[in-house]
Amino acid sequence: MQxxxxxxxxxxxxxxxxxxxSLITAIALTPSVAVKxxxxxxxxxxxxxxxxxxxxxxxxxxxxxxxxxxRVTLLDYLREELHLTGTKKGCDHGQCGACTVHxxxxxxxxCLSLAVMNEGKKITTIEGLSNGDELHAMQAAFIKHDGFQCxxxxxxxxxxxxxxxxxxxxxxxxxxxxYMSGNICRCGAYPNIVDAIVEVSxxxxxx
Amino acid sequence: MxxxxxxxxxxxxxxxxxxxxxxxxKFIAGGTNLIDLMKRGVSAPxxxxxxxxxxxxxxxxxxxxxxxxxxxxxxxxxxxALIKDKLPLLAMALNAGASAQLRNxxxxxxxxxxxxxxxxxxxxxxxCNKRQPGSGCGAVxxxxxxxxxxxxxxxCIAVHPSDMCIxxxxxxxxxxxxxxxxxxxxxxxxxxxxxxxxxxxxxxxKADEMIIRLEIPVNNLAKNSHYLKVRDRxxxxxxxxxxxxxxxxxxxxxxxxxxxxxxxxxxxxxLTASENFLKGKKATIENFxxxxxxxxxxxxxxxxxxxxxxxxxxTIIEALNVAKSKA
Numbered sequence: 086m087q088x089x090x091x092x093x094x095x096x097x098x099x100x101x102x103x104x105x106x107s108l109i110t111a112i113a114l115t116p117s118v119a120v121k122x123x124x125x126x127x128x129x130x131x132x133x134x135x136x137x138x139x140x141x142x143x144x145x146x147x148x149x150x151x152x153x154x155x156r157v158t159l160l161d162y163l164r165e166e167l168h169l170t171g172t173k174k175g176c177d178h179g180q181c182g183a184c185t186v187h188x189x190x191x192x193x194x195x196c197l198s199l200a201v202m203n204e205g206k207k208i209t210t211i212e213g214l215s216n217g218d219e220l221h222a223m224q225a226a227f228i229k230h231d232g233f234q235c236x237x238x239x240x241x242x243x244x245x246x247x248x249x250x251x252x253x254x255x256x257x258x259x260x261x262x263x264y265m266s267g268n269i270c271r272c273g274a275y276p277n278i279v280d281a282i283v284e285v286s287x288x289x290x291x292x
Numbered sequence: 293m294x295x296x297x298x299x300x301x302x303x304x305x306x307x308x309x310x311x312x313x314x315x316x317x318k319f320i321a322g323g324t325n326l327i328d329l330m331k332r333g334v335s336a337p338x339x340x341x342x343x344x345x346x347x348x349x350x351x352x353x354x355x356x357x358x359x360x361x362x363x364x365x366x367x368x369x370x371x372x373a374l375i376k377d378k379l380p381l382l383a384m385a386l387n388a389g390a391s392a393q394l395r396n397x398x399x400x401x402x403x404x405x406x407x408x409x410x411x412x413x414x415x416x417x418x419x420c421n422k423r424q425p426g427s428g429c430g431a432v433x434x435x436x437x438x439x440x441x442x443x444x445x446x447x448c449i450a451v452h453p454s455d456m457c458i459x460x461x462x463x464x465x466x467x468x469x470x471x472x473x474x475x476x477x478x479x480x481x482x483x484x485x486x487x488x489x490x491x492x493x494x495x496x497x498k499a500d501e502m503i504i505r506l507e508i509p510v511n512n513l514a515k516n517s518h519y520l521k522v523r524d525r526x527x528x529x530x531x532x533x534x535x536x537x538x539x540x541x542x543x544x545x546x547x548x549x550x551x552x553x554x555x556x557x558x559x560x561x562x563l564t565a566s567e568n569f570l571k572g573k574k575a576t577i578e579n580f581x582x583x584x585x586x587x588x589x590x591x592x593x594x595x596x597x598x599x600x601x602x603x604x605x606x607t608i609i610e611a612l613n614v615a616k617s618k619a
Contacts, residue, residue, distance in 0.1 A: 138298055155298030155340065158327070178328050179394060191367075191396045197324045198397065201298055202342055245393065252392070266527035267391020 138201045144169070145213025153200050160184045160195035163210060171211040171240045175269075182268035185241040185248075186210050192248035194267075211240035214247065223247050226281035234272035242268045246282045255286035293330050300342045308472050308502055310341045315499065319343045321363055322397035324390075325406040333416050334423060348401075348504055351375065357466075357507040362401030366390070366456065369400060378510060381538050381550075384519035385459035391528050401503040403456045404467070404483065408494045408558050410438060410450040421447045422491040429491075437596040438530065441604065442557040448491030449594055452484060452559050453530045459519060461560035462536040462552040466507045471500045480506075484559035491558075513538030513550060518615035521554075522607055531555035533603050535611035539575065546570050551587070551612075556604060563587045566608070575616045577609070584608040 137152035144167060153162060160177075163169045163186070172195060175183030179197040186195045187209040214221040223246050226232070233239040245268045249255060254264035261279050270278065301307045311317055317339035320326055329335040348361035351372045358378060360369060369375055370386035390398060407413065412420045412430035419428035431439050431449050439449040457480075465480040484495045497503065521534040533555045540548035549570045551563040566583035573579045584605035593601050 136297075154295055156293040156295045156330075178331065179324055182391065182393060185393055192393050193397050194324070194393045197327045197394075199298070199320075199323065199327065199340075202320070202323065202344065204300075249392070254392075263527050264392050267393045 140201055140204060142200075142203050142206050142208055144208045145210060155199060155201050157200050158196055159186070159188075159193075159198040159200045159203055159208070162200040163195060163208070169210050169212050173237055173240055175238065175241070180269070181238070181241075182245060183238050183241040185244040185268065187244060187248060190248075190251070192245050209244075211244060214243065221247065222285050223250070223281065226284045227278070230277045230280040230284065231274070232278040232281040233270075233274050238268060238270045238272075242270065242278055246278065246285070249282060250286045255282060258283065261286075293327075294333075294336045296337055297339045298342065299339065300345060302345045302347075304346055304348070304470050304502060304504060305472075307341060307343050307346055308470065308500065310339075311502070312472065312500055314339050317341055319502065321399040321402040322365070322394075323402075324394050324398050325402065329407065329414075332414055334414060343502075350505070353378075353510075354507075356510050358510060360400055360506045360508070362503045362505055363399045366395035366398045366400070366403060367392070369456075370395065378514055379459075379463060379508060380514055381517040381519055381536055382456070382459045382463060382508075384517070385455040385534075385536060388519055388521045388531075388534070389455035400456070400506060403454055404503060405495070405497070406452075406454060408450050408452040408484070408487075411435065413450060422450060422487075425490075425492050432594060435596060436594045438532070438555070439594055439597050440557050441591045441593055441597060441600050442553075442561050443486045443559070443590075444557075444592060444594075445487045445489065445491070447489060448487035448558065450487070450491075451555050451557060452494070453555075454560070455519070455521060455531065455534060455554060457484070457560045458534055458536045458552045458554040460506065460508070461562050462538060462550040463508050463511065463513075464550070466509075467503060468505045468507060469497065469501045470504045471498070471502070475504070476501075477507075481560070481562055487558045494558075511538070511548065512540040513548060516541055516615045516618055518611050518618065520607055520611040520614065522603060533600055533607045535607045537608075537611040537615040539570075539612070539615055541575055541616070544574055546573055546575050551583070551608065553587075553604065553608070556591075556600065563608070565589065575612075577613065580609045580612040581605075583612070 138155055140153050141150050163172050172186055173183040175181035177196045179194045184194055184196040185192050189206050223243050249264050255261050258279050261282050318337040320340045320342050348363040350361040351364055352359050366386050370383045376383050410431055412418045413422050418430045421429050429448055440451050460480050467478050467483050469476050485493055517538040519536050521531050523529040523531055531554045536552045538550040539546050549567045551566050553561045566587045569586050570583050588605050591601055
């Protein structure tokens, strides 16, 4: 009992410390120009740095209109504001492909794209792939071929796979592997993912 | 990510005018390196100027040059019929780099402007002369398996990670830069810098300049070209060593030859001595071996990357052999 109390106390004080230190960090990280502007009471300049930018885009055929800080990535906008949590945040640095979505029909890593850079564009996420309750052929093929284990990378894998077929980079298993290399699967479902893509690229006539 | 002001522009003129207004501003195109660096706290511009709407996406034959706009995407260049036909070395190098997702947004100009970097540059807890001049180099005497063996300085032994740039330096590309007064041209081999005493500078682009296009002279290297990249996994990894090789062979003799290496220096590394040796000679394995030996004359290992001293010549020989054997 005593030891668990002690633990609680420790974690409380640790939390306090973290709060304080993160506040200090926040001040330290404020751009020098903002600090200077605040000192000079140049409110306009200060406000500019935190202004929100109007953003219009189409997500899964639905028009979306918002105002957003320029530092928000497309990934965070989709997940945090639109609550489209099918698109996953894996590494958040363009190394894993879990965040893959289609922008104007092309696959991109949404973690390395600022939402504001996508003004006027058409975004498709994993939620927009099926036709109502009818799965997209690639989704059905992933189920048929067991193209996943834990499933975390799967939305990105499927979005990337659909693009891979559309691009025509499916002439051999080797070519599919090469053009799917931006999507990492820690469970190692790669052979089954390639099976699914082979099937879809051949119009579902072969397994 | 520290917040910043975001501006959009649609012309070279207004882009440069905006850049001149604030020295803490940066252009953003694809953003695949810059946003990554901003997330890590390595880069913190106060203003981002989005240049994606500036019309610089052309890929065309103009006179004796293939002209590529600075904002053409890596995918657009790699998949372009003219490039595949006339400059297959460039298409091969592009396809060896990054992933399909990254190539779809990464631009030609952005690829050139990605930072020469290593793990110490990214880790803000570690010393790095490139990130913080004067703080020291963590890689010299540290973890340096990925690092340079050519043209190094004790200030920085990071390598330029681009594949595209290795092909471009081999192809004698010319970079066209614009400022508020006009344009200037610079040879691709002179665009990037060695670390020397100023590792914080990766290239010779001036603070008021913008890359607007590349001009690549048409050549007869298409048939016997090869880009060979050696890396830790089969795809989607930086080069340990890469070689861009292009030859023109007539009457069994090498009449034109281009050789450049990646993963070995702070800048794309052209192998001039090897080229001079091979010019006019027969395309034989013995001559390739001799050329590879010449390339390694001033190489220096730093411990963990000593294996590159053997991997580099082997890769040169193999790339030349494959290039030669293409029918």
